[in-house]
Amino acid sequence: MSRIYEALEKARRDRHTDERFDLVPVMDSAKPWPGGLVALDDPDSHIAECFRFLRSKVIRPATGEPPRTILVTSALGEEGKTFVACNLAASISQSLEEHVLLIDADLRSPRVHEVFGLHAYREGLSTFLTGQLTLPELLRKTEINKLTILPAGNSTDIPSELLSSTRMKDLIREVRERYKDRFVIIDSPPLELTAETSVLANQVDAVILVVRHGKTPRDAVKAALGKIQREKLLGVVYNGYDEPLKRYGAYARYKYGYGGHKK
Numbered sequence: 001m002s003r004i005y006e007a008l009e010k011a012r013r014d015r016h017t018d019e020r021f022d023l024v025p026v027m028d029s030a031k032p033w034p035g036g037l038v039a040l041d042d043p044d045s046h047i048a049e050c051f052r053f054l055r056s057k058v059i060r061p062a063t064g065e066p067p068r069t070i071l072v073t074s075a076l077g078e079e080g081k082t083f084v085a086c087n088l089a090a091s092i093s094q095s096l097e098e099h100v101l102l103i104d105a106d107l108r109s110p111r112v113h114e115v116f117g118l119h120a121y122r123e124g125l126s127t128f129l130t131g132q133l134t135l136p137e138l139l140r141k142t143e144i145n146k147l148t149i150l151p152a153g154n155s156t157d158i159p160s161e162l163l164s165s166t167r168m169k170d171l172i173r174e175v176r177e178r179y180k181d182r183f184v185i186i187d188s189p190p191l192e193l194t195a196e197t198s199v200l201a202n203q204v205d206a207v208i209l210v211v212r213h214g215k216t217p218r219d220a221v222k223a224a225l226g227k228i229q230r231e232k233l234l235g236v237v238y239n240g241y242d243e244p245l246k247r248y249g250a251y252a253r254y255k256y257g258y259g260g261h262k263k
Contacts (some may be wrong), residue, residue, distance in 0.1 A: 012216055012236075015223070019232065021146075022099045022205045023129055026107055029039075032123045033158050036083050036086060037081075037086060037087060037090055037116065038051070038085070038087060038113060038144075039052075039087045039088075039090040039091040039094065040090050040093070040094075040144065043067060044095075047087075048087075048091070049088045050164055051088055051090075051091040052091055054088055054091070054208075054235075055088065055091040055092050055095065055235070055260070056058070056173040057204075057234070057235060058070065058088070058092065058183070059092060059095065059098055060236070066183075067173070067204075067205035067206035067234060068134060068176050068182070068183060068184060068205055069172055069183075069184045069186065069203075069205045069206070070088075070091055070183065070184065070185050070186065070204060070205065070206045070207070070208060070234065071083055071186045071188050071197075071200055071201055071204045071206070071207045071208070072185060072186065072187055072208045072210065073188045073191050073197055073201070073206075073208070073209060073210070073224075074084035074148065074190050074191070074209065074210040074211070074212070074224070075188060075190060075192045075209070075211065075216055075217075075220040075223065075224035076192055076193060076215075076216060076217075076220055077190050077193060078212070078215070079190070079211065079212040079215065079216060079239060080210050080237075080239040081141050081187060081188075081190070081210040082106070082111045082112060082115060082187050084210050084237050084239070085102065085112070085185050085187035085206065086102065086112060086116070086157050086187070088116040088142055088185060088208075089102040089183075089185045089195040090147060091227070092183050092185075093144050093145070093146040093147035094146075097181065098146065098181070098182075098183055098187060099141075099146040099147075099148075099179070099181055099182040099183070100146060100147045100148070100182065100183050100184075100186070101148050101149075101150065101175055101182055101183070101184045101185070102147065102149050102150070102184075102185045102186075103149075103150045103175075103184065103185070103186045103187070104124065104127060104149070104150065104152040104187050104189060105124065105149050105152070105163060105164065105186050105187060105188045105189070105200065105258075106158035106187055106189050107125065107126055107152050107153075107156055107163065107189075108159050108189060108194070109189075110124075110151065110152030110153075110259055111143045111154075111155055111228065112149060112151060112187055113151050116142050116143075116149065118140065118151075120148075120151075121151040121153060121173070122153065122154050123137070123151075123154075124138055124150060124152045124153025124154075125138075125150055125151070125152050125153055126149035126152060126153035126154055126156045126159075126162060127153045127154070128150075128153075128167075128171065129162040129165060129167050129168055129171075130156075130162070131167075133168050135150075135171070135174075135175075137149075138150055138153075140148060142192065151186065153246045158196075159189075159196065160194060160196045163188075163189075163196035163199065163200060164195070164196045164199045164247050167177060168200070169202075169203055170263065171228070172186075172200075172203050173203075176205075180229075184191065184203065184204075186200065187250075188200050188201075191209075191227050191228075192220050192223055192224055192225040193222075197227075198227045201227065201228055202229065204232070205232070206232050206234035207229075207232050208226060208235055208236070208237060209221075209225065209228065209233070209235075209236050209237070210236075211236055212240050213236070213238060213239060213241065241244075253254070
């Protein structure tokens with residue numbers, strides 16, 4: 001996938017002064033992962049170690065304060081963004097002190113509740129954004145002690161309007177300021193398929209872009225990177241890569257497993 005590397009290496013060169021920018025490989029595995037929570041179901045696996053590595057880049061950045069609100073997105077659909085968002089949230093919540101709020105902002109195609117083995121909630125983010133219920137009424141506990149979910153709720157005919165609204169902007173600011181010990185992970189729609197994700201990317205502290213090996217076109221990667229503010233790009237998760245990343249030094253010695261979950 002040399003075309004993908006050309007785009008990613010250009011982005012890396014453009015951000016060479018930003019120590020937070022990294023390319024994290026996630027390699028395919030033949031083993032399926034029921035529910036998709038490898039960070040919880042198989043903590044000794046290579047893929048779980050991958051997410052612990054990603055966690056360290058989030059909560060212990062080389063410079064500056066850790067980002068408290070993090071958008072996980074992709075250029076197109078079926079890249080693995082929900083899988084990454086859920087496992088990153090689970091991994092952070094398993095650390096000693098950090099709490100996590102995971103928000104499913106993909107109102108068109110929500111899947112966070114499925115990854116955690118929960119039933120589809122009628123109430124969630126869309127309910128809050130339409131002013132029907134308060135935030136505390138909508139938060140759902142998970143089997144992980146320090147991980148709380150705000151599900152997407154019922155599908156809506158106006159997802160772009162809701163996610164681009166002042167109420168959504170206020171929500172991001174509120175959860176960031178109210179919960180000082182909490183990281184907020186937002187699973188968003190793909191950047192190149194919806195207009196609202198670019199708006200959300202401007203409102204969070206950091207963005208993680210998921211790129212799928214053998215699938216994401218070069219132009220889509222470049223276009224997606226162009227919509228993310230340089231200082232907010234925390235890193236790129238290169239999903240489904242099956243060869244050592246020799247050109248990326250320390251990352252090459254890790255071999256991660258990926259359970260084939262797409263989204």
